[in-house]
Amino acid sequence: MKDINIPASRFSTNSRVVFFTGAGISAESGISTFRDIDGYWSKYDPTKLASPQGFDEDPDLVLQWYAARRKKIKKARPNKAHLAISDFQKLFTDSMVITQNVDGLHWQAGNAPVLELHGNIHREKCFTCGRPGSEVASTKGAKSYCTCGGLMRPNVVWFGESLAMSTLSDAFEATRQCDIFFTIGTSALIYPAAQLPYEARNTGAFVIEVNPEETPFSEAADLSVRGKAGEILPKIFREFNAAIS
Numbered sequence: 521m522k523d524i525n526i527p528a529s530r531f532s533t534n535s536r537v538v539f540f541t542g543a544g545i546s547a548e549s550g551i552s553t554f555r556d557i558d559g560y561w562s563k564y565d566p567t568k569l570a571s572p573q574g575f576d577e578d579p580d581l582v583l584q585w586y587a588a589r590r591k592k593i594k595k596a597r598p599n600k601a602h603l604a605i606s607d608f609q610k611l612f613t614d615s616m617v618i619t620q621n622v623d624g625l626h627w628q629a630g631n632a633p634v635l636e637l638h639g640n641i642h643r644e645k646c647f648t649c650g651r652p653g654s655e656v657a658s659t660k661g662a663k664s665y666c667t668c669g670g671l672m673r674p675n676v677v678w679f680g681e682s683l684a685m686s687t688l689s690d691a692f693e694a695t696r697q698c699d700i701f702f703t704i705g706t707s708a709l710i711y712p713a714a715q716l717p718y719e720a721r722n723t724g725a726f727v728i729e730v731n732p733e734e735t736p737f738s739e740a741a742d743l744s745v746r747g748k749a750g751e752i753l754p755k756i757f758r759e760f761n762a763a764i765s
């Protein structure tokens with residue numbers, strides 16, 4: 521691979537950094553995207569398994585699907601890309617991860633803080649009053665109930681639902697204030713999250729895209745690198761580390 525040219529000396533350890541991640545970084549840990557479900561569950565419509573209407577119609581089906589998904593996710597481990605972000609976060613202490621993934625792998629890798637735009641599959645919340653619950657206890661998709669009597673559901677954003685306003689506004693705030701913005705393993709297609717790299721660019725951040733394929737954002741990035749995040753991010757980290765630590 522060619523050298524990656526980064527004007528790293530323009531930055532210091534005080535530079536503020538945002539890592540915006542999508543399904544691609546989880547795929548490198550073996551977590552398939554929602555759209556590539558195989559086996560037993562492939563006969564179901566994803567919008568039934570992950571929508572308020574679907575849950576209303578058949579909560580048992582939805583809870584069992586999430587239990588199966590969680591079981592798969594629990595076997596996955598953070599990969600070299602997650603670990604590179606931890607290295608970056610030691611170098612740039614004012615940094616944040618904004619993720620569209622719900623698997624919790626960033627936390628597991630020690631990345632912090634992490635804003636989870638789409639929630640976290642390991643947690644639950646009340647379907648009726650929205651009260652957040654604890655970590656999901658049942659591994660079989662058994663029903664559990666809120667103190668209000670409502671059914672608990674996975675604490676993730678479903679089809680037809682909006683992202684939490686406060687989380688989204690924190691994400692935009694951090695993006696507007698950062699000096700370096702990474703967009704990693706995301707196709708840059710789903711709004712409003714897809715707006716974040718543009719927002720970073722428009723407010724003066726140096727924007728680095730790492731993705732196996734070109735995306736609609738690639739042209740607008742200051743640097744766009746094709747490849748696996750687990751291979752590219754450690755290289756970019758070494759560039760920064762050599763120039764500014």
Ligand SMILES: [Zn+2]
Nearest residue numbers: 646649666668
């Ligand atoms: Zn409730």
